[in-house]
Structures are given as structure tokens and as C-alpha cells.
Amino acid sequence: MAKKNGKKWKKSEKPTDKKLDGRSDDIIIPIMGATGAGKSTFINEYIGKTVARTSPEYNSCTPNVEAYLHTLSSKRRIVLVDTPGFNDSHEDETEILRRVAVWLAASYEKNMKVAGVIYLNDISQKRMYGSTRMNLTMFQELCGPKFFHKVVMVSTHWDTVSRSVGESRETELKQNFWVDILENGATTERVMSNPKSSDVKAIVNKIVSRNMASSSSSHDEALALQKELVELDKSIPMTGAGKELKYTLKELAEIQKQAASDETDPRKKEELRKKMVIVQQQIKELNIPFSDRLKSFLGL
Ligand SMILES: Nc1nc2c(ncn2[C@@H]2O[C@H](COP(=O)(O)OP(=O)(O)OP(=O)(O)O)[C@@H](O)[C@H]2O)c(=O)[nH]1
Ligand SMILES: [Mg+2]
Incomplete structure (x- = not known):
């Protein structure tokens, strides 16, 4: 079990880092993906109102890690975590990694369990640009293969492409870029309904029910980055x-x-x-x- 004090990652903390008054039974679901993939929109659709700021495509918008809560009738809380994407329009990728890392390490120390991670991908993108690829690579490293079975690869923006174009891009993603993740148990979903909220809720609910049915302890299947920072005390x-x-x-x-x-x-x-x-x-x-x-x- 982790030592509580003197961890290297703590040296990276800044007073501006957002903290969550979390509980060990919170159901944590980080939402990740490149800028403009629709992470903040996804959260707004789930919560049912605009809680997270969104911006027109390709202008990176969410600078900080931000948690949004939804309390279930059982009083357990779903925590959707909005994250900034890595991409070339940001001036400081190391700062983005620092913010994400500090949030994840702090929640891990509080025994807050990551129930699953949702990775969003804009299906209207013709090619896997450098920044989108960089996001995916970073995401894979951050999760680690042991966590892939709790990952849901979700494609968005289906309303902006014809179904056949979307399907052929999805096949390409599955065959060329998502192979590792899918082979290790990740699932795929689409946000294509109108309104989007029904697809979004179905995706989150699947993670929640799977999590409630599972009996593994909070530290059994943490993200690789959390284990590295807290258990292995890496910087x-x-x-x-x-x-x-x-x-x-x-x-x-x-x-x-x-x-x-x-x-x-x-x-x-x-x-x-x-x-x-x-x-x-x-x-x-x-x-x-x-x-x-x-x-x-x-x-x-
Ligand atoms: N047509 C369409 N537009 C979408 C969809 N999802 C998101 N958008 C739009 O895409 C733009 C970017 O969405 P955001 O939710 O801000 O994207 P983000 O992933 O949070 O981006 P960053 O915060 O910059 O990392 C906004 O104008 C959204 O309205 C979708 O499924 N279809
Ligand atoms: Mg955003």
C-alpha cells in the first residue's frame, strides 16, 4: 500500500490545481480524447445542462481537469472528469500531463476508484492527425493494458458524416489504431442519437452497472499512471x-x-x-x- 507522505508527484502540485472532496464509493469516469472530440459536450449531455464550457471545433477549450457530479438515487455519486486534450495548439503539453497526473494521483490516494475511462474520437476527422495520434498514444500509456478492459472507445460527430463514411472510418480505427486497446478488452460505442443524451446516458450507465456488479477492490485495477505515481513513487x-x-x-x-x-x-x-x-x-x-x-x- 502507498505511503501517504513525501510522494514525488506531490512536488508537482500547484495551488491552482482543482481538488475534489471525493469519497471512496464515488464512481469516477474520466472523459479523454483530443481537443474538439466533444468531451465537455458529452458531460453536458449526461448532466442535462451546460455545466462544462464548450468551444467551436479545433479551438482548444478546457484547460483544467474538472469534475462534474451526478448523485444517483442510491446516493452514490458519478463523477465525470473533464480533461484537457493533448494537441499542438496547446503551448504546454507537459503542463497538461501534470494537471491530469496530479488529479489522478490525488484521487487514487483518497481510494477513489476509476470505474472506467471513456475515450472520445471525432469520426468526422478524415485522417488521424499528429495531435490525435499523440492523444491516443498518451492515453494508452496513461491507462496501461491491464486497464483496457474498462475503456470505452466512443466515436462522436456521427451527425456530420454519412453513415457509410462513418462506418468505414470506424473500421479503419478499429483495424489500425485501436487494435491494442480492443484486443485487451475495450469496447466501442457511438454517439449518434438525436438528442445525444440517450446514447451518452446509455454509455455511462453501462460503466456504472458493470462497476456495481464487480467485486474488485479499489486498488486492483487502477490506471497505470496512478500506480506509477503513488505505488511506485515515480516522478x-x-x-x-x-x-x-x-x-x-x-x-x-x-x-x-x-x-x-x-x-x-x-x-x-x-x-x-x-x-x-x-x-x-x-x-x-x-x-x-x-x-x-x-x-x-x-x-x-
Ligand atoms: N455536430 C456535432 N458537434 C459536436 C458533437 N460533439 C461536440 N460537438 C461540437 O464540437 C465542438 C467541440 O466540443 P467540445 O465539447 O468543446 O470538445 P472538447 O473535447 O471538450 O474540446 P477541448 O475542451 O478543447 O478539449 C463544440 O462546438 C460542440 O458543440 C457531435 O457529436 N456532433
Ligand atoms: Mg472541453
């Missing part, structure tokens, strides 16, 4: 997600470097150069702290 950059972020940021820096060298407009060139500096700074921040390096060298 955020040392977790699977932290290492993956560093890797994907390196790719992004390469793309920006290439774009800057191809750009002829001096203003755009300067903009790209500034972005590159930000990304390089983030990569630096993700460097493993000296004490961690020493520990792993000593095999501790």
Missing part, C-alpha cells in the same frame, strides 16, 4: 506517459524544424522558431531528475 517524467510525451514532443520539434526551414515568409518563420523554442523547453523539463537517474543506476 511524472519517469512514468510511461511522461516518457511517451518526451518522445512525441521530439517528433513535433522535428516537424517544426523542417517547417521553419521550408518557410519563406519571415514572420511565419519567426513564429515557427518561437514554437520550436517552447517545445524544446518542454523536452528539457521532461528530463529525468538526477536523483531518479541515480536510483535507477543503483537499481533502487
